[in-house]
């Protein structure tokens with residue numbers, strides 16, 4: 001007997017996305033879809049196209065061909081500079097991309113402050129609350145990004161991504177550079193965002209403990225191609241050699257280890 005599956009709306013539908021740089025096919029016919037409130041984690045070796053995939057969907061980089069549908073609307077080549085569209089996303093990229101000229105609280109509240117008539121005192125309170133959620137003390141609110149460690153900057157970037165009630169979270173290595181305790185607590189925050197706020201997540205991660213915690217589904221890239229995708233629980237049972245090499249952290253397998 002077939003189980004009755006809960007029908008969820010597909011909110012992100014990526015079809016045959018391709019992008020080359022010279023001779024390199026950085027994204028090669030990539031297709032997948034994500035249902036509302038679910039979390040897809042992208043894994044893969046260095047240079048496999050993970051970050052590029054996030055950036056292509058957000059319009060930060062152009063694609064050569066393929067289609068990106070968000071809520072059924074074709075956003076291919078239309079996301080960049082579309083503020084209303086981008087406001088629906090909470091994003092974190094690898095360098096955290098904080099504004100050096102603004103104190104931490106303004107960095108976090110940036111999106112909320114854009115709304116006119118914003119009450120600065122109340123918004124600063126919200127930013128401080130957001131800092132608490134990522135394990136940072138109230139005093140950090142008035143510091144500038146250059147005064148923070150890399151791990152602290154990462155957490156401020158996450159607080160910013162979570163602020164402003166995003167419908168989508170696009171996070172690139174959210175736990176990289178964090179200690180295991182902080183990494184676990186960030187993973188729990190992501191799960192809360194997904195469960196309580198029904199946020200749809202697309203996350204690049206090489207942190208296996210975090211992948212297992214935060215993902216419903218996993219998609220693995222190698223040289224720009226999807227070499228495996230499936231539910232997270234199948235990571236340990238698949239005989240796919242790319243996945244096996246990745247989860248066993250093995251130097252031997254189809255993913256070449258660069259030595260220089």
Ligand SMILES: Nc1ncnc2c1ncn2[C@@H]1O[C@H](COP(=O)(O)OP(=O)(O)OP(=O)(O)O)[C@@H](O)[C@H]1O
Pocket residue numbers: 021024026044045046047048049050051052053
């Ligand atoms: N702007 C660009 N110009 C030229 N090549 C690029 C550009 N952006 C990405 N690439 C190439 O596309 C490929 C995929 O890059 P991407 O940053 O997506 O890798 P990644 O899987 O995120 O790797 P890592 O885990 O090391 O961050 C790489 O070969 C990279 O050199």
